Each structure stands twice: as C-alpha cells, then as structure tokens.
Amino acid sequence: MLAAPQGDAATALTPPAQLSRLKAGDRGVIVDVRRESQHRDHGVDDAELERRLLEFGFVEGAVLEVLHEGLIGGDPIAVKLDDMRVALRRRDAADVWVRLEPK
Secondary structure, X not given: XXXXXXXXXXHHHOOOEEHHHOOOOOEEEEEEEOOOOOOOOOOOOHHHHHHHHHHHOOOOOOEEEEEEEOOOOOOOEEEEEXXXXXXXXXXXXXXXXXXXXXX
C-alpha cells in the first residue's frame, strides 16, 4: 500500500478553487488571477478588474484566509490577505484562484 503524500506533494495534488466558492475559515495560497467566464459583468473591463485585484495584493503566492461572509447571499466576503483585510464581491472573487491548505 502506498503512503499518502506529505507536505508540498499533498498540496500539489489539490486542484485550485475560485475564491468566490470558499467559505469562512478556508485558507490557502493564491495561484492565479484570471477570468474564467466570458459573460460576467463586473462593471469594469477585464484589464481594469485584474489591475485592481493586483493592486489590492491578490498576487500569486499571497496567503489568504476567508474571514467573513455577508448575510445576504454571502456577499461580500472578507479575506485576510497576508497582513491586511480586504472585502470584495463574490463575482470579482471568482477571478482569484486559490490552492487550499489541507484541513
């Protein structure tokens, strides 16, 4: 019988998830910022949204934790991003891809 992967090998097997699908208490590392759907309306063009997310610190390698979800539809979500706290709409969070820490 093979042993379960340990450390980085176990994390590498976990597929990335959209930040918009995470729940309070989930933690992980950002692996990408990219648009997945062609039909979502953010109110700004794709390049502008990506620029804003990058300026907030949503960059590859940044550590985040979902702190809180809004009462109505779970929107917005509050995340701890490295040493700061940021709130964003779930539709914008869908462009941030995270590799979750194992629980």
